[in-house]
């Protein structure tokens with residue numbers, strides 16, 4: 001049984017740790033934000049194993065295999081596109097095709113009119129095959145989060161895909177976005193891991209609220225009316241963080257997966273692409289943080305509850 005598990009949801013909802021946790025089970029593998037495949041595996045940023053992608057033995061082997069199978073030179077990987085072009089790029093004709101493509105795919109057809117999209121979807125499937133071919137892997141976890149890409153792939157993969165909607169209380173999401181710093185892991189000259197703090201660009205709370213609400217409303221209805229309970233599951237970040245094994249067992253039962261939840265272990269070696277520094281740092285799953293309850297500015301919280309209170313209730317968050 002080979003399945004691709006797509007994690008969908010808004011940023012700052014804990015998808016990196018969820019991906020890492022799901023990938024820690026025997027016969028499953030975390031891909032991370034694999035749609036950055038070409039950009040990252042040729043770079044000097046760090047793989048979740050702690051080594052630079054360019055030095056990681058796992059990625060070195062995969063890269064070689066990839067190039068042989070695809071008959072391309074290693075330098076050409078950089079040109080290999082895995083993420084769809086921004087909606088509307090390339091003039092009115094392209095936009096029209098893109099809209100028709102999206103509508104057809106929303107209705108469950110896998111017809112793609114746009115050649116560029118066809119090529120990109122083929123590339124994605126090629127990379128999935130790279131991992132599944134000649135391996136014991138049953139579950140590949142993809143936390144790229146891009147809904148449009150996942151939708152196009154779902155229709156191509158037929159019943160091989162599973163959609164997870166990861167939701168985190170929007171007030172905690174805003175609080176996380178508004179933190180002034182973020183951490184990046186790198187290696188120093190001696191090859192030791194170093195965590196550095198960087199200043200974050202200022203975010204507009206109004207935009208965060210709008211985006212959180214729009215995406216989660218869309219996913220709420222899409223999951224409710226377009227997906228079967230056999231191939232989709234809702235995970236609340238707070239439940240997962242508080243009781244990961246219980247959450248995975250429920251998910252595994254509903255989806256008919258064979259996850260051995262007792263084997264959950266974040267120290268298992270992984271080779272994820274992208275995501276935040278917890279892809280390397282996280283050695284266990286921390287209980288959910290409620291610092292936003294005291295730390296989030298009152299006015300922002302009120303604005304959020306006014307704009308998205310109904311949606312919070314739909315996901316059983318107290319308002």
Ligand SMILES: [Zn+2]
Nearest residue numbers: 047049056271
């Ligand atoms: Zn690695």
